[in-house]
Structure formats: structure tokens, C-alpha cells
Amino acid sequence: MSQRTAELLTQRKSLPIWSGRESLVRAVINNDTVVILGETGSGKTTQVPQFLLESQNFKGVIAVTQPRRVAAISLAGRVSAEQGTILGERVGYAVRFDEKSGPETKIKYLTDGMLGRELMSDSLLSRYSVIIVDEAHERTLRTDLLFSALKRIQRHRNSGKRADTKGKAPEHDKENPLTIIIMSATLDAERFSNFFNGAPMLYVKGRQHPVKVYYTENYQEDYVESALRTLYQIHMSHGKGDVLVFLSGQDEIESLNKSINIYADQMPEGKMKILTCPLYAALPQHKQHKIFIPAPPDTRKVVLATNIAETSITIPGIKFVIDTGVAKEKSFVTQNHKGTGMDVLLVKPISKSSARQRAGRAGREGPGVCFRLYTEEAFKNFREAATPEIQRCNLASAVLTLKCFDIDPTSEEYLDPPSEESVQSSLLILYGLQALDEKGKVTALGKQMANFPLDPPWACALLASQEYSCTAEVIKIVSFLSSTSKLLMEPTSEERDTVADMRNKFRHSSGDHLTHLNILHAYEEVKAGNGGLDGPGSKRALKDWCQKHYINERAFAEAGDIAQQLALACRRVGIDPTTSCGDETDGVLKSILRGTFQNCALIQQDGTYRQIVSRLPVKIHPSSTLFGRKVPAIVYDELIFTNNTYARTVSALEQSWIAELAIHNRRSA
Ligand code: CDP
Ligand code: MG
Secondary structure, three states: OOHHHHHHHHHHHOOOOHHHHHHHHHHHHHOOEEEEEEOOOOOHHHHHHHHHHHHOOOOOEEEEEEOOHHHHHHHHHHHHHHHOOOOOOOEEEEEOOEEEOOOOOOEEEEEHHHHHHHHHHOOOOOOEEEEEEOOHHHOOHHHHHHHHHHHHHHHHHOOOOOOOOOOOOOOOOOOOOOEEEEEEOOOOOHHHHHHOOOOOEEEEOOOOOOEEEEOOOOOOOOHHHHHHHHHHHHHHHOOOOEEEEEOOOHHHHHHHHHHHHHHHOOOOOOOOEEEEEEEOOOOOHHHHHHHHOOOOOOEEEEEEEOHHHOOOOOOOOEEEEEEOOEEEEEEEEEOOOOOOEEEEEEEEEOOHHHHHHHHHHHHOOOOEEEEEOOOHHHHHHOOOOOOOHHHOOOOHHHHHHHHHOOOOOOOOOOOOOOOHHHHHHHHHHHHHOOOEOOOOOEOHHHHHHHOOOOOHHHHHHHHHOOOOOOHHHHHHHHHHHHOOOOOEOOOOOOOHHHHHHHHHHHOOOOEHHHHHHHHHHHHHHHHOOOOOOOOOOOHHHHHHHHHHOOEOHHHHHHHHHHHHHHHHHHHHOOOOOOOOOOOOOHHHHHHHHHHOHHHEEEEOOOOOEEEOOOOOEEEEOOOOOOOOOOOOEEEEEEEEEOOOEEEEEEEEEOHHHHHHHHHHHHHHO
């Protein structure tokens, strides 16, 4: 055993879950399903799969699902190190567009979405002996769908096994039964247990120290500003201890990060320094890693995080928590009586259960303090727990998957069923995309769409690209739009005009989609420069070029990975991913329109735009290259709701294309 592995073993042994490992393993062997509850940081996610592996009772792979890809990747790294093996061998991971695992992999961390995709090729998930559904309290759509699928699979794989074993352990080697473990950080476990036929519940005690909670006297209009003030109050009047601030998203985190650092530079000599560490899902892994590193002496670490730090990730050293009381939540907005709609991300007050989790982060290593930037009255009005995502988001992809398995989405068994309205709306969207026929049966096209790791509208656009011979172009654009990193960075107000001038040369007259493509082609040209270490095409040259244009270089890397995966998926269904239309780019926009006709708006007599399907008035976002221009019709990637409804990533369409689409749809129907 290497010194590092030995060190890690000592750490493992000090985790609260370690002492209970034998009874835990026994419970898992003796039951089809077990629910495990425990404080964040007690060792559930990293240790339970290792205990099971080390017990040698399970032949197949042990899967651990995570709602977030960053958690899946970092956990696999950690557990692989604890096992003393190379990542991708005994311990691996699989997330959308990225996988490190092999034939010898025994423990696999994967996103709940990835496991859902594996169902498509292996409907009984037979390579897995144990499936651990982690962070079950988050109740993401994919986790909930997984619950339904797992219950179905378990009924099939374990049939008859329990009935005749009265009290004795089920005979696990005879066939290939599936053991399910549900892990959750909150106490609302009875639901899970009831859903899985009264599965036993195990409790792991955490190390929780008392946390003193303070509320504000009054409502805080600007909670980011209030967080800044609170942070400096802590910094000036308290000794050692790191701070964790919960905010709603990347934009708030970046803005607070900036203001903290402006003040930090003005701190009096001799005062402790401040080191900020942002943490959000789209941040690259090596930057996220900073939060785990202890701060240097005389420095206070301040972690600025989204609700990703609520339970999925444990951060050492935190003594103070500042809770702004908000999080971004996906909601499905139904647009009209026809029942169609779309997902939007809105900043919403958190639930009581989240607020308690957040406060708990301050008491992991000793007594802590939590500053809630809202009144006690407001807290009392918070919901007990967040509404499960399945009841508030777009189900198109989920419904399509179920349809592929010939399962009626209205008769599936759910932990909490989705509303009839949203199921209907998804059926309509899928029908519009011709993924379903008028009887609601999945079409050949629908089956092809389900093969792509994309939302059905984008899969549809990609399939349509074949007709217009522009698959290469559509793959590139869809990759950018699917990437978590934004391609264009926001210049400072002083530099805005210069940057706009610099970027002018990429501008495509049809709008943002093809402008994105031009930027990519320009980048590839710089890259092809190939001038040695420092010359054109070098890493340095690329970096400079990106900086000069305020372009996020990371977006190219991420989109490039996605494009590769999509190309593979295309090849699998017999589409040549390299077919290019050159400069004849109309087909690119027509393909995009085919998939996202829902996001199409026509100009009105007064010069405003209205969505065709819902009649919703929309404005072109100021960041768009089409801002201020009047064109007959537009198609956009997303809507942003502020005081106005803005369309972002917009392209101009010719009205005849919309008529053409209608004819196409009628003909194929
Ligand atoms: O799942 P749970 O919250 O119960 O705990 P865990 O994720 O298994 O983490 C147990 C401990 O492992 C944490 O308290 C960290 O000290 C450590 N850990 C780490 O150092 N790095 C990681 N990527 C994950 C866990
Ligand atoms: Mg965990």
C-alpha cells in the first residue's frame, strides 16, 4: 500500500460511517432495497460502495448516481485514490460527453442521466449488481425517473426471490438480482421506503456541532450587497474560520467575487487576508479543486457557492455560513391553452430543508454561526421541501424515453406523479417534432432522436441537417449551445466598444448562430497557424487571441468534446458527421428551425416580435448581433425573463421557411 493510500485509509477510518460498516453491509445483503440517511460528510457516498466491494458479496458493477457531473467526476477521483488505483480502472465515472471506465471497473460514479441512457441499450441494467441512488433528497427529474425504472427492473430481476425466503437472506448468487440503495441527506426518508415496499432505513450519525443562527431584522432587497457587508462584519470581528456564502448562480458569484476583492485590497496592514473561491457547476474541475485546499496561514477562505455546496460537496474549514435564501430553480412555464411550454430558470426562495442544510455546513468541525440574510418571518413562510423537479419541468425527453420502451407515461409508477398537463404538453412537443405519431406511438425518427444525448428539439435539428447536407455545421452549433461554458464573455463597460469592434469581423448577417460558427472557424484558423512555441498557433497565441476578443477559450474545449460525442452518435445511426454545406448556410438555420419551431417569433406591425405558438411577446436581447434590427421572423435558443421577455442567441429566418416547414410537417404526417 502506498503512503498516500495508507494516509487515506486513516482518514476513512475516522469517518462516522466506518464503525457501522459491518451492520450496513449485512443490511444490504439481506434486503433488496435499503434507504441510508446521514449528515453530509459522514462518508456515505465515498464509503458505502467501497464497503460493498470489499465485502465481495456482489458480482457485478456497483453504480453510484449523482445529480451533478462535477460531483461524479471528483468522487470517482477520490475513491480511486482511496483504493490506491488509477482512475478509470477499478473505480471509474461516466457523465454525459465524458467517460473514464473500463472492463475492470467495479465502482462507477455516474450521473443519474447517464444511467438513464444506459437503459436504452440494456433495459434491465444487468451489468450492475448494486445501484446506489445518491442525493435522493434533491429529487431531480432524472433521479425520480430512475426510481420508477429501478422499481420496474427490480421487480423483474428479483421476482419470486423474496417471497420464499422468509427472514433468510435472499440467495444472491443464484441469478442476477438487483440491490437498490437510496441515500439522502435529509430526514424525509419514509417516502422512499414506502415507494420501495417498506425498505429498511439506516441512519448514519454525523458529527454535527451546534450552529447559532441569526436572521436579519428587515427584508434585504439587495442580498448580494448584504452578503458583502455581512462577510466584512465577520472578517473584522471574528477570529479564524472560513466562510461559505450561498448564492443563486454564477453571475451573482462573479459579481460578489469582484466586490470582495476590491475591498480586500483596501484592508489595513496586519489584518487577515481574504482568499475567494467560487464554486458552481460550470466551473472547470481544476478550479473547483481550490475549495478543498486549506487556506494559507493568516488567510480566510471565502467560498462563494451555489446550492452545489449544500450536500454534494463537503468543504473543510467552514465555520461561518452566509445564506442568501435563494437558489435557481427550473420551472416549466405553460404558455397557452394548447398546453405547450418551456423550461426557465428562475431565482426562487429556498425551502426550510435547504436552509437547515446550509446552516449545517457551519457546524462540521466545531461550533459555527449561520447568518440568514432574511427575516425569521420569511423563513417560516419557506416551503418545507422543494417541489420535486418532475412536477415543474419539461418532460419531453423523459416521455420520449418511456415511449421508446413502450411505457405509457401516464400509467408509470412515480414517487410523485407529474401533472397531467405537463405530460400532455410533452406529448404535443414530441408530436410536433414527429417523434410520435398521431396515435402517440414512437416513430422511427423518434427512436433516432432518443439515441442522441440531446433534448429532442436539438436531436431533431441534427437529424434534419442530413437533409440539408450541413451536419458538420449543425453539430458545431449544437455543441456550443449544449456546453456549460458561455462562448462570449461580458466585457467591462469601458472596453465594451473596443471589443464590439474587434468582434465585428465575425458577425454573420443572419444573426448569432452563424456568428458562433464564424468565431469557431476563426479560432481554428489561429490554431492551425502552427508557429512553434510562441508563434502563431501556439497555446500562447490562442490564449491571447481569446483574451483580445473576450472569448472564453474553455468553451472551445468543451464544445469540441461534445462535438466528438455527437459525431459518434451520428455515425451510429448512419449519418456522416462531416457533411458540410460550406457557405450555403440557409440549411443550417432551416435545420435549427425544424427542431426549435417552438422558439420561433414573427415581427408584428408595431415592430415587436411575437412567438408563433403562444403569441408571447419577445424582445431581442441586447447581447445579440440582431439587436435593433427588424427581420420578418426569428428563431432563438432561450428566453430570459427580467422586466421583459428577452430572446438570446437569435437568428433571422425567412418567412417562406416557416411555410416550408408547415408543408414538410403536413406531408410527413
Ligand atoms: O456522502 P457524504 O456526504 O456522507 O460524505 P462523502 O462524500 O463520502 O465524504 C466523506 C469525506 O470524504 C468528506 O468529509 C471529505 O473529508 C472526504 N472527501 C474528500 O476529501 N474529497 C472528495 N472529493 C470527497 C470526499
Ligand atoms: Mg454524499
